[in-house]
Amino acid sequence: MDLFLTIIQIADSGLRLATPLLFACLAGLFSERAGIFDIGLEGKILVSAFMSAAIAAVTGSVWLGLLCGIFASISFSAVHGIASITFRGNQLISGVALNFLASGITVLAAQAWFSQGGRTPPLMGEGRFMPIELPFALGRSDAEAAGVPLRVLIDQANPIQQIYSEFISGHTILVYVALLMVPLSWFVLFRTRFGLRLRAVGENPAAVDTAGVSVIKLRYASMAIAGTLCGLSGVYLATGLGAGFIKEMSAGRGYIALAALIFAKWKPVPALGATFLFGLLEAIANRYQNIDLGGFVIPVQFMQALPYILTVVILAGFVGKSVAPKAGGQPYVKER
Amino acid sequence: MVGAKTEGQQATVAPAIELRGISKAFGPVQANKDISISVQPGTIHGIIGENGAGKSTLMSILYGFYKADEGQIFIHGEETQIPDSQAAIRAGIGMVFQHFKLVENFSVLENVILGVEDGAMLRPSLAKARKTLKSLADEYELHVNPEALIEDLGVGTQQRVEILKALYREADILILDEPTGVLTPAEADHLFRILNGLRDQGKTIILITHKLREIMEITDTVSVMRRGQMTATVKTKDTNPEELAELMVGRKVLLRVDKVPAQPGENVLDIKNLRMVDDHGVERLKGINLNVRAGEILGIAGVSGNGQSELLEVLGGYATATGEIRINGDPIDLTGKYSDGRSRRERGIAHVPEDRQEHGLIMNFPAWQNIAFGYHHSEEFQKNALLMDNAKMVEIAQDKMDRFDVRPPIPSLEAKSFSGGNQQKIVVAREIERNPDLLLVGQPTRGVDIGAIEFIHKQIIGLRDQGKAVLLVSVELEEILSLSDRIAVMFDGHIMGERMPDQTDERELGLLMAGVTGEGDS
Numbered sequence: 001m002d003l004f005l006t007i008i009q010i011a012d013s014g015l016r017l018a019t020p021l022l023f024a025c026l027a028g029l030f031s032e033r034a035g036i037f038d039i040g041l042e043g044k045i046l047v048s049a050f051m052s053a054a055i056a057a058v059t060g061s062v063w064l065g066l067l068c069g070i071f072a073s074i075s076f077s078a079v080h081g082i083a084s085i086t087f088r089g090n091q092l093i094s095g096v097a098l099n100f101l102a103s104g105i106t107v108l109a110a111q112a113w114f115s116q117g118g119r120t121p122p123l124m125g126e127g128r129f130m131p132i133e134l135p136f137a138l139g140r141s142d143a144e145a146a147g148v149p150l151r152v153l154i155d156q157a158n159p160i161q162q163i164y165s166e167f168i169s170g171h172t173i174l175v176y177v178a179l180l181m182v183p184l185s186w187f188v189l190f191r192t193r194f195g196l197r198l199r200a201v202g203e204n205p206a207a208v209d210t211a212g213v214s215v216i217k218l219r220y221a222s223m224a225i226a227g228t229l230c231g232l233s234g235v236y237l238a239t240g241l242g243a244g245f246i247k248e249m250s251a252g253r254g255y256i257a258l259a260a261l262i263f264a265k266w267k268p269v270p271a272l273g274a275t276f277l278f279g280l281l282e283a284i285a286n287r288y289q290n291i292d293l294g295g296f297v298i299p300v301q302f303m304q305a306l307p308y309i310l311t312v313v314i315l316a317g318f319v320g321k322s323v324a325p326k327a328g329g330q331p332y333v334k335e336r
Numbered sequence: 337m338v339g340a341k342t343e344g345q346q347a348t349v350a351p352a353i354e355l356r357g358i359s360k361a362f363g364p365v366q367a368n369k370d371i372s373i374s375v376q377p378g379t380i381h382g383i384i385g386e387n388g389a390g391k392s393t394l395m396s397i398l399y400g401f402y403k404a405d406e407g408q409i410f411i412h413g414e415e416t417q418i419p420d421s422q423a424a425i426r427a428g429i430g431m432v433f434q435h436f437k438l439v440e441n442f443s444v445l446e447n448v449i450l451g452v453e454d455g456a457m458l459r460p461s462l463a464k465a466r467k468t469l470k471s472l473a474d475e476y477e478l479h480v481n482p483e484a485l486i487e488d489l490g491v492g493t494q495q496r497v498e499i500l501k502a503l504y505r506e507a508d509i510l511i512l513d514e515p516t517g518v519l520t521p522a523e524a525d526h527l528f529r530i531l532n533g534l535r536d537q538g539k540t541i542i543l544i545t546h547k548l549r550e551i552m553e554i555t556d557t558v559s560v561m562r563r564g565q566m567t568a569t570v571k572t573k574d575t576n577p578e579e580l581a582e583l584m585v586g587r588k589v590l591l592r593v594d595k596v597p598a599q600p601g602e603n604v605l606d607i608k609n610l611r612m613v614d615d616h617g618v619e620r621l622k623g624i625n626l627n628v629r630a631g632e633i634l635g636i637a638g639v640s641g642n643g644q645s646e647l648l649e650v651l652g653g654y655a656t657a658t659g660e661i662r663i664n665g666d667p668i669d670l671t672g673k674y675s676d677g678r679s680r681r682e683r684g685i686a687h688v689p690e691d692r693q694e695h696g697l698i699m700n701f702p703a704w705q706n707i708a709f710g711y712h713h714s715e716e717f718q719k720n721a722l723l724m725d726n727a728k729m730v731e732i733a734q735d736k737m738d739r740f741d742v743r744p745p746i747p748s749l750e751a752k753s754f755s756g757g758n759q760q761k762i763v764v765a766r767e768i769e770r771n772p773d774l775l776l777v778g779q780p781t782r783g784v785d786i787g788a789i790e791f792i793h794k795q796i797i798g799l800r801d802q803g804k805a806v807l808l809v810s811v812e813l814e815e816i817l818s819l820s821d822r823i824a825v826m827f828d829g830h831i832m833g834e835r836m837p838d839q840t841d842e843r844e845l846g847l848l849m850a851g852v853t854g855e856g857d858s
Contacts, residue, residue, distance in 0.1 A: 208450065212424075326440065
């Protein structure tokens with residue numbers, strides 16, 4: 001197989017792996033832009049993954065699973081909101097607590113419900129999100145019509161068709177939703193009244209308050225959006241990328257999304273770039289288990305650790321000046 | 337109240353704002369008690385009082401932050417309920433806070449429309465605001481680049497944005513809370529011109545301040561508050577600063593600092609070609625030459641941010657620099673092992689830092705520990721080789737707090753529980769009695785009420801009269817002029833020149849502070 005096609009395939013896999021990160025990163029974006037640190041992304045992904053997989057397994061409907069997954073994530077967001085907005089608690093502690101809770105409760109509930117060692121039954125058919133074949137893309141029906149395997153068909157296609165069929169087409173609906181969320185988030189944040197107020201509340205809530213707008217309502221709204229987006233991340237993980245819930249399947253994606261958020265300087269379009277980079281690294285690690293550099297073999301463990309190493313590098317400040325929303329992490333108390 | 341009523345009857349129009357019997361208590365503290373005032377439209381009304389007199393509470397009630405326990409508010413003759421800021425804005429009240437309520441990384445336009453956007457989309461709102469702002473700018477001489485980011489603007493301009501915000505909300509009653517606290521004299525003059533213009537256009541302005549000069553200069557009427565009560569409302573032209581000060585404090589106050597002429601002796605502090613580069617690589621001190629003699633107060637005037645803070649930091653031992661500093665003729669270490677606060681204290685330098693909450697006190701620690709800090713190594717505080725003598729520290733703290741009139745005189749109370757003036761007295765009590773050769777004082781009366789100012793000034797002059805050297809840094813020109821025996825003006829890391837206080841005035845110093853060199857200055 002030629003190099004071009006290989007790169008496309010890695011990019012394709014990178015896009016799929018970036019999708020949960022992108023949802024979570026945008027969730028963090030809305031939350032932190034409103035001045036609420038959301039270290040609990042990880043936990044929200046996990047509960048959403050579990051709920052969506054469990055409901056999809058029981059009912060056989062992935063759409064019901066999706067709704068319940070989002071509901072679970074929003075519930076966690078609501079708890080975070082009550083703790084940090086209404087009761088002005090420490091946002092980091094609340095987030096960490098939710099992560100622990102998610103980590104324990106998902107396995108416990110899965111075991112009690114399905115007795116399969118803390119996982120849900122594998123999802124099949126309507127219980128999963130299936131790849132969508134875009135118009136004019138090469139797919140199974142084309143292969144059957146031509147009488148050759150799909151592999152061969154794509155191999156023979158022109159480069160544009162290759163990119164279209166491999167990279168752009170053939171993802172589940174949620175991947176396209178995630179991509180759509182990027183311009184949508186940008187528009188909401190930077191072109192609407194709601195976005196202006198939301199950004200203001202993360203920078204200087206007192207300015208919003210004295211302008212006669214409720215800081216509390218805005219922050220709860222941001223929590224609801226973050227909960228929904230984070231829920232989609234978990235749903236995709238369990239019903240699109242995977243086929244069921246397994247213990248700790250979020251695997252630090254919530255934290256990586258936060259690193260990507262810093263990398264992206266709290267902006268939606270760079271968030272797409274940052275999460276795609278992390279997705280690519282994961283895809284490369286998956287594809288090349290051991291890279292042989294003429295006598296020296298890079299071990300698979302190193303490859304798999306790459307996204308996490310990059311996270312550390314980013315957080316250590318190698319990305320230049322990245323200024324967080326000024327009021328981040330501070331509960332709003334009216335001044336006397 | 338009586339005065340207000342007669343005024344109301346004389347005028348043909350209803351007062352723009354009338355308060356009747358406003359009371360507000362926070363727990364046992366009566367912040368406002370039966371307050372009644374009436375402000376005629378098209379006038380500037382001053383409200384003056386010490387910190388904690390209840391001015392801000394009263395204005396917060398007007399702006400809907402608090403609900404009054406009792407009383408009524410009338411706007412243009414109609415009784416109005418103000419349960420929240422939105423209602424205040426609807427009633428035509430605009431507020432310019434002491435600490436600006438601006439989003440720093442937003443543009444001027446975005447800040448102006450925040451909360452009063454027309455519709456869900458931003459673009460049309462921004463376009464409309466751009467237009468309105470232009471006409472407001474022409475009408476009131478409030479020129480600000482609408483696309484500029486707030487963080488790139490100076491404080492004076494930021495304040496204009498706050499005024500624009502209020503005007504954009506069609507406020508016809510404007511409340512300004514301590515508006516000149518952060519401004520240079522020139523900026524303050526500009527603000528006053530704007531306020532005069534607004535009054536001429538029929539706006540009503542309420543100016544809250546503790547500066548008597550401003551009241552005398554710009555207001556038509558003035559109300560004095562003391563301990564939650566309105567003690568008097570008078571026409572400005574019928575009163576004078578001395579009377580107002582007495583009404584504010586409740587006793588006679590010496591506005592002019594009383595001092596005998598200085599009798600300077602030998603040089604205590606000698607600074608030669610001092611240079612300092614900050615953490616961001618910006619040169620803050622660009623070759624400072626200064627000297628302070630024994631028995632002399634050298635005042636350093638300047639707009640904040642022109643190197644005065646850095647000079648104090650270097651002298652106090654928490655920033656490094658190059659050049660030469662001598663104390664009593666012996667050089668001190670500027671970069672090495674002995675360039676820290678403790679070494680400086682051992683060399684006889686005491687320091688009342690500019691920012692008492694950041695550098696002068698540990699806010700969560702009790703007063704007695706704060707009074708020992710910096711000198712906790714001293715012999716008297718040691719019980720034995722291992723332990724400190726806490727009881728002794730408390731005892732000394734109690735003694736100092738009594739003598740320096742710190743209220744309340746409770747050594748176990750945390751520093752943050754004291755008012756600004758009393759916090760400053762704690763710092764002064766600690767530093768001044770260590771028999772220093774040189775006292776560094778930064779902004780000794782920032783956020784300190786008028787009674788405490790008098791006390792702190794007396795302490796500083798007392799130290800001078802004992803033959804000690806004092807280096808005073810203040811952004812308050814009045815303070816510099818009344819305390820100093822000699823004045824040096826700093827601008828952009830340079831000393832622009834030196835003046836004798838009796839041979840100069842605010843205007844000349846103001847020019848030097850703005851970097852305009854006079855005759856005979858290098």
